[in-house]
Amino acid sequence: MYPAALENYWLExxxxxxxxxxxxxxxxxxxxxxxxxSDLFTVKRPDGHFPDYAADPPLLLxxxxxxxxxxxxxxxxxFDQPTRFRGxxxxxxxxxxxxxxxxxxxxxxxxxxLADALGDLCPQRPVALTALDHSPAALAALREIANGFPTPxxxxxxxxxxxxxxxLRRASATLRDxxxxxxxxxxxxxxxxxxxxxxxxxxxLAALGEKLAPGGLLLVLExxxxxxxxxxxxxxDALAAAxxxxxxxxxxxxxxxxxxEKHWPHEVRRWDAPASLAFLNRRLFREIGVLKFSYTAxxxxxxxxxxxxxxxRLVSPLEALNxxxxxxxxxxxxxxxxxxxxxxxxxxxxxxxxAASLERGDIFTLARPPQALGTPGLFRALxxxxxxxxxxxxxxxxxxxxxEGDSG
Numbered sequence: 001m002y003p004a005a006l007e008n009y010w011l012e013x014x015x016x017x018x019x020x021x022x023x024x025x026x027x028x029x030x031x032x033x034x035x036x037x038s039d040l041f042t043v044k045r046p047d048g049h050f051p052d053y054a055a056d057p058p059l060l061l062x063x064x065x066x067x068x069x070x071x072x073x074x075x076x077x078x079f080d081q082p083t084r085f086r087g088x089x090x091x092x093x094x095x096x097x098x099x100x101x102x103x104x105x106x107x108x109x110x111x112x113x114l115a116d117a118l119g120d121l122c123p124q125r126p127v128a129l130t131a132l133d134h135s136p137a138a139l140a141a142l143r144e145i146a147n148g149f150p151t152p153x154x155x156x157x158x159x160x161x162x163x164x165x166x167x168l169r170r171a172s173a174t175l176r177d178x179x180x181x182x183x184x185x186x187x188x189x190x191x192x193x194x195x196x197x198x199x200x201x202x203x204x205l206a207a208l209g210e211k212l213a214p215g216g217l218l219l220v221l222e223x224x225x226x227x228x229x230x231x232x233x234x235x236x237d238a239l240a241a242a243x244x245x246x247x248x249x250x251x252x253x254x255x256x257x258x259x260x261e262k263h264w265p266h267e268v269r270r271w272d273a274p275a276s277l278a279f280l281n282r283r284l285f286r287e288i289g290v291l292k293f294s295y296t297a298x299x300x301x302x303x304x305x306x307x308x309x310x311x312x313r314l315v316s317p318l319e320a321l322n323x324x325x326x327x328x329x330x331x332x333x334x335x336x337x338x339x340x341x342x343x344x345x346x347x348x349x350x351x352x353x354x355a356a357s358l359e360r361g362d363i364f365t366l367a368r369p370p371q372a373l374g375t376p377g378l379f380r381a382l383x384x385x386x387x388x389x390x391x392x393x394x395x396x397x398x399x400x401x402x403x404e405g406d407s408g
Contacts, residue, residue: 001076002069003116007274009145010064017057027065027279033058034066034280041067041223054106054138064107064141066281069274070291071109071221075187077269077393078221078295079117081249085363085391086303088248089121090182091215097128097160099213101181103168104189105131108142108161110221114185115146115159127159130178132166139163169193171207180213187221191228198234205235205298209245212300217248221295224266229294233265236296245298250361252311254302255334263316263328266294268360269393306332308365308390312339318355324380325355339370340380341387354384363391 011023020026037059040051053059082088090098098118102111108131115127131142146161166174168189186208194200208218220236222228237256239245247254250267259265273281273288281288309332316328323344330336343351358364367386370379381387 001073001271002274005148006072006112006145007065007069007276009148010061010068011276014061014065017061023276024279027276030058030062030065031280031283033062035284037062037067038284038286052135052137054135054141060107060137060141062280065276068107068109069277070288071106071187072113073271074221074291074293074295075110075113075185075219076117077267077291078219078249078293078297079114080393081361081391082217082219082297082299082303083117083121084394086248088217088297088299088303090118091213095125097126098122098183099179099181100127100129101175101178101184101211102129102131103184103186103208104192105133105142105163105187106135106138108138108145110185110187111142112145114183114219118183119158129159129161130181131161131163132168132174133163134165134168136165139165169204171204171211175208175211178211180216181211182213182216183219184208184212184216185219185221188223190220190232191222194231196227196231198231198238201231202235202238205239206244209239209298209300215301216299218245218298219295220298221293224268224292224294226264229264229266230259232294232296233259236298239298245300246302247296248299248303249297250295250313251330251334252306252313252332252363253334257315257330257334258336260315260328260336265315266292266360267393268292268317270359306390308388311363311365311390312337314358314360314362314364317360318358320351320355325351327358336377338375338378340373340378341384342380342382343384346384358387359392361393362389364389 014026014030018026018029020029037053100115105111111129111131115129118127133139143161143163146159190201212218220232222232240247240254269291271291311332312329314327315330319326325341325343328336328338364387366381367388368382370381372379
């Protein structure tokens with residue numbers, strides 16, 4: 001899912017900047033910068049404005065090698081449910097370009113990921129990407145990458161990219177002269193703009209929704225932290241309740257599911273990190289085996305009905321108890337339930353294999369109605385085989401059977 005051409009682009013820039021004879025030497029020289037940037041995004045997050053790390057060449061390269069791949073794949077994973085499961089497509093306008101707006105683009109991991117995905121969805125139409133960010137240095141990197149995007153031989157360019165330095169807080173004024181967009185993405189930018197203020201985020205998203213073309217989609221990704229995931233959820237709830245935008249993902253209903261103190265809304269997906277990222281992480285010891293993120297996908301038209309009902313979305317890790325697995329799910333009516341899956345009689349390896357076949361965010365139906373237990377909201381599936389998968393995110397890089405990292 002993460003193109004080798006992008007990994008090679010950042011490695012080549014790293015070798016040039018560090019004057020290193022090979023990739024590993026360049027990566028060793030950039031590891032301190034990766035440490036600084038990782039701390040900035042996690043344990044040393046500023047209370048106010050984020051610094052322009054793209055203006056610092058070592059930090060920009062560290063971002064490109066360590067965080068760019070993760071954001072790229074997160075965006076592809078978040079786009080997968082509304083497209084592959086719910087069937088979203090940009091409305092047909094002949095051979096006109098599909099218009100894609102990337103807000104807070106940085107060096108472009110989310111916008112370029114979705115441009116690539118749109119190329120698969122609409123192979124006969126070019127993609128016109130407009131990227132807005134406050135950092136000229138990040139936008140310069142995006143333009144350089146976009147100009148090198150592969151194109152079929154003898155075919156016109158599939159991707160055109162326009163970049164603008166802009167104030168993203170003033171959505172209406174900033175976007176006044178931009179035509180309606182088929183797809184708008186805001187990747188990990190809203191928390192930098194609005195902190196944890198769900199009302200400000202709601203108003204911003206409402207203004208963005210007005211820039212969607214008929215049948216357009218607004219995709220917002222945020223870190224999986226409680227303080228970023230919960231405000232995004234509240235903002236999406238308010239927009240859906242007001243009827244301004246309709247949910248396409250990850251929720252299965254416009255009715256908001258109750259928030260849980262223990263399991264706040266976010267996805268957890270396995271993947272294989274690029275070799276350069278894994279090398280950088282050797283002494284950073286960050287968790288890179290899974291990608292965690294929160295997101296919402298909102299459209300100005302409703303999604304088609306689900307293919308099967310009732311449907312359940314896994315919203316917690318699987319907890320191993322005596323003779324059973326316990327998980328939290330949200331159903332297609334907005335209710336949160338707990339489901340026990342009996343495992344008595346199964347070998348340890350069979351239980352482990354079954355647990356590893358499910359990831360947070362997967363959607364399934366049940367072959368038979370679950371059995372209601374004494375505790376309100378607690379049900380028991382009659383057998384593991386009763387869980388019939390409807391959707392799991394398509395990630396060609398994931399390591400199947402590898403269970404790790406889902407603890408929140």
